[in-house]
Every structure is written in C-alpha cells, then in structure tokens.
Amino acid sequence: MFLYLLGLLVLFYLFRWVREQPRVSDKANKYVYITGCDSGFGNLLARHLDKLGFRVIAGCYTEKGEEELRKGCSGNLITSHLDVSSKESVAKMAALIREKVGEQGLWAVVNNAGVSVPSGPVDWLNIDDYKVMLEVNLTGVIAVTLSVLPLIKMAQGRVVNVASVFGRISPVGGPYCVSKYGVEAFNDSLRLNMAAFGVKVLCIEPGFFKTNVTDTGIQIKNLHALWDRLPQDLKDEYGSDYIPNAVKTIKEKVEKLSDADLMKVVSCMEHAVSAVWPRKRYSPGWDAKFFWLPLSYMPSCVADYLLLKEAIPIAKKVH
C-alpha cells in the first residue's frame, strides 16, 4: 500500500515536471511590463527576461535605478520612471506601453513594486502609516493592472502578482500583511474574472529573501523612528527593554531566515511569465514551503500559540 502511494506521488511529480517544461514561443515579440525594477527581484527579473529575449518594459522608481539597469541590458529593454502610488505616473506608463505594443497587446505585467516600512505593533501606528503603504503595495497593484488590462486581454496574456507568505498569515502588525492579503484577494478575483478571456493570473508568495524589504538596517531604523514618536504612557506599557529585544530579534531571526539566492523567486516569476502551463501559485523559499504556509493552514489557536511563544515580551502584560 505504502509503495503504491509512493509510486502515485512520484508519477504525479513526474507528470507535473514534464508538463511545466515547455515555454511560449516568439519571445522577441512579447512585451513584459515589470514594476519596481530599481533593486531586488524586479531588477533581477528584468535582466533575466531581457537575456531570454523578451521585450522588457521596466518601471523604475529612481533615475539612478533606470541608468544602472540599462547599463547591463540589451537595447531591447526600455526603462521609464514609475511611481505606482501616483495616478499620473501609472497613466503615463500605460500610454507609453500602448504606443510600444500596438495591435499585438501586452504579454504580461509583473506587479512587483513594494515597500515594507513603516511596520510595527498596531498601536504604534496611525492611519497615514497604513495609507502610505497600501497606496504602493495594494492600490498600486490594482491601478497598474487596470491601466494595462485591455492590452493584456488583446494578447491573451498574463498578470503576475507578487504577494508574500504574509498574504497568507499575519504574524507582524502594521500595513504590510494587510496589503499582501489584499493583493491575494485581488489576484484571486481577477483570476476568475479573466479566465473567460484567456488571461492567466498568477501569484508569487515568497518567504524571506535578502533584499531591501528585509534589510535589517532599514527595519531597525524604522523601529527607532516609530518608538521616538510614541507618547510616554505607551512607551511605559512596552517597557525600556522592548526596543533592544526587538532589535535582537530582527538581527537574529530576519537576518538568519533570509535567503540570499534571489533566483529562487526570479525563476518562479520567469515561469509564471513564460511557461505554457504556469502554476496558479508559487511559494519560493524553504521557510515559505515548510513553515509559513503549513502554519497558515493550522487552526488559529495553534498558530497563535506558536507565534506568541516567540513574541517580544512587553513590560505591562495583562493576564
């Protein structure tokens, strides 16, 4: 019986592996629009797809990002300034893309741009902290997608949304998880709505990887900035040991958990863009596969117990 089940499992993985090998043809005539190409996954994906022969349209937040990306790529790659939180900037980029792609439409958009600060305990933040991040991580994803959706329908192309394992489980306070849960919801409704048009919608849910999003220097600076503006009574509730303990946790856990091999994520993005039969969801990273996603399927009481065991202690604990 055990061998029979094992055989079935091996057959399933073999079948899936074979099915996932073929890539789409005519890459030289397929345009791919990527947001957030200054650094991290977006930057690496733009370079990788350019090497594979796709026509990449890279949205960069800074001029420096544009210049550096262009230096290492072929003349086919186009860069342009893009702030996904600005209506005008998103519309300007969509107009440029419309002009470039013409009748053939846009093959894919990769919604990659994102930020991870301000982040902290919920009662440290105000509504503007939430709005600033949601404008980039969630409204930005929706705005960019809507701005080019007719072009993607023309090409029967793809929308690739970069969410996170924190779109499946919410172990930290602040807008990051809220924004990524939102991306997941947008992704799933769009996937169903677009199926009839032959448009595929794919979601990437990475674990922890070494980029600016997980940069410990940026995270620690953000924590200090939030702490400094707290009223004294709130500081007293958390206690003077809170910040040193939080800094230690960030240094030990985030630093150790984060995988330096960004190609694990970029290969999933490339597969979503170019495979004939892409997966609906990708979860790159060992921590995603073996910790965060299994944890997200557990009953809340079990997940809470495990997460609270690791929580940073506060001074005024009420039992």
Ligand SMILES: NC(=O)c1ccc[n+]([C@@H]2O[C@H](COP(=O)([O-])OP(=O)(O)OC[C@H]3O[C@@H](n4cnc5c(N)ncnc54)[C@H](OP(=O)(O)O)[C@@H]3O)[C@@H](O)[C@H]2O)c1
């Ligand atoms: N790294 C991880 O562990 C991890 C895990 C799960 C999900 N993700 C997601 O992966 C995506 C890419 O992040 P990353 O890890 O590669 O970090 P990253 O290097 O910081 O990349 C994010 C990119 O977005 C750009 N950006 C920021 N604000 C923008 C705006 N308003 N408009 C347009 N672009 C903007 C950034 O530009 P600047 O560099 O100029 O600021 C940067 O190029 C994000 O959506 C992130 O949430 C990351």
